[in-house]
Amino acid sequence: MADVDDSSLPQHNDSDPMHSxxxxxxxxxxxxxxxxxxxxxxxxxxxxxxxxxxxxxxxxxxxxxxxxxxxxxxxxxxxxxxxxxxxxxxxxxxxxxxxxxxxxxxxxxxxxxxxxxxxxxxxxxxxxxxxxxxxxxxxxxxxxxLEVLFASASLKDRLVFTQSQSDRCRQSLRLIIKASGADECWRDAAGDPMLPRELEEPIESLPEEQRRRARLHLVRDRIRHRFFKKVFLVYFDRDTLDPEEVAAHPAIVDWLEAIADTPHLFPFMQGQTQEQKIYRLRQLWRKILQLNELYQRVEQASSHPTYRERFADLGTRERLSILAADRYPALKVDNDFSVYTALCPFRSFASWIQDKVTSKDFVLPPEADRPQHRSV
Structure with a gap:
């Protein structure tokens, strides 16, 4: 594949009078x-x-x-x-x-x-x-x-990487997305988690088959929620994440590769079947893509005159509600967007998560109706 677009850089202008x-x-x-x-x-x-x-x-x-x-x-x-x-x-x-x-x-x-x-x-x-x-x-x-910032439109203009790194990154992402041998849905090796009463009661009056499907959906959603909580709130906790752990992974893709190779070393993967680990790694990558797109979308809208004043004192969740009501379009998630995301320095990604959690502005995107961009 061709390298990323360098059109944002200064280009020579043949019409410039200084062009001697x-x-x-x-x-x-x-x-x-x-x-x-x-x-x-x-x-x-x-x-x-x-x-x-x-x-x-x-x-x-x-x-x-x-x-x-x-x-x-x-x-x-x-x-x-x-x-x-x-x-x-x-x-x-x-x-x-x-x-x-x-x-x-x-x-x-x-x-x-x-x-x-x-x-x-x-x-x-x-x-x-x-x-x-x-x-x-x-x-x-x-x-x-310039400082590389995750979930910012400036990410693609500030990253520096070689074509060989880009090619290897695409290959790694293809394997993660393909997820050979993965489960087809969320499961937990420890068994289905208990549902709180406020979730059980609304479905008790449903016909048996509908109740079964509704409960299965709630159980899987609860497993998903627990997994991402372990990743973003527990693993990335500022007080417990070892700086050496951060330094061991130059970019997000290196971290994902480490999880794929040694899932037993990551607390949020421990205790699960191999099939579920493969499934969860793919879901984790999709969630990272979603986070990058979602926060970039909010950043883009926040700089527009239509929203600049309305968003002044609002957090990300409130801004997203307004954008959803206005049917503000999502950003294009293509091959280059995937590579930019995966090659973002892991330290920048970790710092971004910690800052968002500390400021109570971390919003976990819901499951996409359809899988985000598959090919890389």
């Missing part, structure tokens, strides 16, 4: 310059790998300058880092900005710098092969970082 003749000439000469120096620069690039990056100083000035030039080059925003590195290195060699004896160390230093910046943001080491698939447009974001 020199820039037009440079753009026309680029293919010739790349062809002239491609063999030498390409040979240097072929020597680069993770072992060499480990030896490089990511703070060397020449490397930092090259990284900045690539990030600020409007012509490269849709190119991969591998393509951008080759092109700008060829131009630098043509202009005498990089001597041949410094070529390898400068290129490797540039990659080492980018790897360090990504590691600082993501909390994990990025392999050299993955670095090559990073878009130059995202490199611009990496050099001008």
């Amino acid at each position: 003749t020199a820039e037009v000439i440079e753009a026309a000469r680029r293919p010739l310059l790349v062809a002239r120096h491609k063999v030498v620069v390409g040979a240097a690039l072929e020597q680069i790998g993770d072992p060499l990056l480990d030896e490089m100083d990511p703070d060397q000035q020449e490397a930092a300058d090259l990284v900045s030039v690539i990030a600020e080059d409007d012509n490269l925003h849709s190119a991969s880092l591998a393509e951008g590195m080759l092109e700008r290195a060829c131009m630098a060699r043509e202009n005498g900005e990089i001597a041949d004896h410094d070529l390898l160390t400068t290129l490797a230093g540039a990659y080492a710098r980018i790897r360090q910046l990504l590691a600082n943001q993501q909390g994990r080491q990025i392999p050299f092969g993955d670095l090559q698939t990073l878009s130059c447009g995202k490199l611009h974001r990496l050099l001008n970082p």
